[in-house]
Amino acid sequence: MKKHIISYLLIGLMLGCATPKEEQVVSDVVHGNESEINSLNEVYLDSWNDAAKSKITTWVEAVTNSSSSSFIPEEDRIAVFDNDGTLWSEQPIYFQVAFAIDEIKRMAPDHPEWSTQAPFKPLLEGDIAGFLAGGEKALGTLLATTHTGMTTEEFDKRVKSWMQTATHPVTGKHYNEMIYQPMLELLGYLRANGFKTFIVSGGGVDFMRAWTEEAYGIPPYQVVGSLSGMSYEMEGDTPVLNKLPELYFNDDKAGKPVGISRSIGKRPVFAGGNSDGDYEMLQYTSTGSGERFGMFIHHTDSVREYAYDRDSHIGRLNKGLDDAQKYNWMIVDMAKDWKVIYPYQMK
Amino acid sequence: MKKHIISYLLIGLMLGCATPKEEQVVSDVVHGNESEINSLNEVYLDSWNDAAKSKITTWVEAVTNSSSSSFIPEEDRIAVFDNDGTLWSEQPIYFQVAFAIDEIKRMAPDHPEWSTQAPFKPLLEGDIAGFLAGGEKALGTLLATTHTGMTTEEFDKRVKSWMQTATHPVTGKHYNEMIYQPMLELLGYLRANGFKTFIVSGGGVDFMRAWTEEAYGIPPYQVVGSLSGMSYEMEGDTPVLNKLPELYFNDDKAGKPVGISRSIGKRPVFAGGNSDGDYEMLQYTSTGSGERFGMFIHHTDSVREYAYDRDSHIGRLNKGLDDAQKYNWMIVDMAKDWKVIYPYQMK
Numbered sequence: 166m167k168k169h170i171i172s173y174l175l176i177g178l179m180l181g182c183a184t185p186k187e188e189q190v191v192s193d194v195v196h197g198n199e200s201e202i203n204s205l206n207e208v209y210l211d212s213w214n215d216a217a218k219s220k221i222t223t224w225v226e227a228v229t230n231s232s233s234s235s236f237i238p239e240e241d242r243i244a245v246f247d248n249d250g251t252l253w254s255e256q257p258i259y260f261q262v263a264f265a266i267d268e269i270k271r272m273a274p275d276h277p278e279w280s281t282q283a284p285f286k287p288l289l290e291g292d293i294a295g296f297l298a299g300g301e302k303a304l305g306t307l308l309a310t311t312h313t314g315m316t317t318e319e320f321d322k323r324v325k326s327w328m329q330t331a332t333h334p335v336t337g338k339h340y341n342e343m344i345y346q347p348m349l350e351l352l353g354y355l356r357a358n359g360f361k362t363f364i365v366s367g368g369g370v371d372f373m374r375a376w377t378e379e380a381y382g383i384p385p386y387q388v389v390g391s392l393s394g395m396s397y398e399m400e401g402d403t404p405v406l407n408k409l410p411e412l413y414f415n416d417d418k419a420g421k422p423v424g425i426s427r428s429i430g431k432r433p434v435f436a437g438g439n440s441d442g443d444y445e446m447l448q449y450t451s452t453g454s455g456e457r458f459g460m461f462i463h464h465t466d467s468v469r470e471y472a473y474d475r476d477s478h479i480g481r482l483n484k485g486l487d488d489a490q491k492y493n494w495m496i497v498d499m500a501k502d503w504k505v506i507y508p509y510q511m512k
Numbered sequence: 513m514k515k516h517i518i519s520y521l522l523i524g525l526m527l528g529c530a531t532p533k534e535e536q537v538v539s540d541v542v543h544g545n546e547s548e549i550n551s552l553n554e555v556y557l558d559s560w561n562d563a564a565k566s567k568i569t570t571w572v573e574a575v576t577n578s579s580s581s582s583f584i585p586e587e588d589r590i591a592v593f594d595n596d597g598t599l600w601s602e603q604p605i606y607f608q609v610a611f612a613i614d615e616i617k618r619m620a621p622d623h624p625e626w627s628t629q630a631p632f633k634p635l636l637e638g639d640i641a642g643f644l645a646g647g648e649k650a651l652g653t654l655l656a657t658t659h660t661g662m663t664t665e666e667f668d669k670r671v672k673s674w675m676q677t678a679t680h681p682v683t684g685k686h687y688n689e690m691i692y693q694p695m696l697e698l699l700g701y702l703r704a705n706g707f708k709t710f711i712v713s714g715g716g717v718d719f720m721r722a723w724t725e726e727a728y729g730i731p732p733y734q735v736v737g738s739l740s741g742m743s744y745e746m747e748g749d750t751p752v753l754n755k756l757p758e759l760y761f762n763d764d765k766a767g768k769p770v771g772i773s774r775s776i777g778k779r780p781v782f783a784g785g786n787s788d789g790d791y792e793m794l795q796y797t798s799t800g801s802g803e804r805f806g807m808f809i810h811h812t813d814s815v816r817e818y819a820y821d822r823d824s825h826i827g828r829l830n831k832g833l834d835d836a837q838k839y840n841w842m843i844v845d846m847a848k849d850w851k852v853i854y855p856y857q858m859k
Contacts, residue, residue: 384778386590386710386734386775386776386777397767402799404792404795426742427742448751452749
């Protein structure tokens, strides 16, 4: 039921045709009536335990209060989020890599030569350790083979098809079911308070856009990611965009502030990440003038999700923990701060 | 007065807090009540003569009518516009080049060596022909000298400062006053009908973002343009984004559909341009499935603006005119179709 209430409010916000009661709530959000905002917090941040929730709401209430010295005008309310490990899970391997491996298996019947070639042989035999021994070169070949040499439209179809059929090896759920319920609520809460929400991820932008609008309510033009080469060509009378094998832009680490500048053009005031790949994005956000909010999701929940940080090969969080106090970053303890992890766990 | 009405309606659309009368109008726009939409056309496309206006409104009314076979869902209503010569003037030289030349003059006292060096010497002597004789190399040096080797924030300040002081050699107006009133109305009309409006220009993205939000109501994250190299670096404790001399991406010709794919991630349904540099953008737009609208602004008005097309060095329109019928592109005749050119000509 609550999901419908949220949707209705958001539609109301967008269309400007709310009924009187919703209109009052929407108006209160926009204009900063505190008591009504508090009741909306209950809707939007339901899956957050109180201590963590209040850190977020205290900040948002301050920066959206036009009579506060912390006020941030609506046009500057830019919020950026990493994707892997921040908005959805990333273990035991990045889901985009899981897609690539599944694609190799799907394509293998047309490529009998792969049964003896690296890096395909170990992948087809389920030998992930053997594949990883091939290092960056093996990963590069895997991504080039499965992500390029086709049009953007063909690639989009492949990702959508995979998302509907593939399942996670541990939960048995579709990958797009393994998004974080508390982060969905945070995205909605920020948007209801006038923020624009963006994804800024090391993941491939075309891979993400195939499903992020449906999953997070974030449209394609608010998704920033890594880029492959691309060419515009005519196939007869039909123009196509072909994905080319080279990596054109790596939207990770120091690349994230660059990607933000190029694609968004404003310095964010709110940033959420979970690994040292997000360090520079949070640093760039938190060192701007005025009020800023930086947040690292700390994977502490070995029972409901995964527990990893300083020594992990995937999503290593080391420098981010060291410098959290220096930059006033919130460390979200998934085990303690989140009532549920995934939407399918909601009652 | 009309400008205030438009602003009020747009604010109402965004905030969902319209008064009952405006709410009805807004709701009618969203839900497609034809008689009310016609009255809004009067507000939004006032500077268009009837024949041209009706080509636009007929199409928009069809694609926003949910019971029409031409209907386009709101999330797919992506409209893209070139900037130079499409949203503002571009003669006698691209305004960004005028900025660069003015910057050379401003910086010259700190560079006495420029008085004998190409391409600075001809520029400082007002010898544009001599500068142009240096070809692409001269232009590259001009742009690298004035657009890179500084932080994004410093560059933004320089553009804003120039925009407040510099004036056009013919009209004597500030450059941001030389935007096209009919196109402002078209942008507003499309947005009121659920379209997202984007700029997709060969111009530098940082140059445009310094003023396009105020001029057109288009926020920085909806501006796609050419990109320089960029690095994220620490200056002491302060992170900065430095603009580097190399051209990283040229958002022109076949680069425009690539820029659209990378930054917007959806194929547009409406595209407006004015030169063959926009040909591929209009072609990519018009060859998609479903209803599409392509428009070339044809510079036919030697009295109120400039007249140029097939043989011009700036904004050449040749292939676009040849193929307009093939792709069903509207050719806007500025002299015949527009009642006024610039906002300052409004009564």
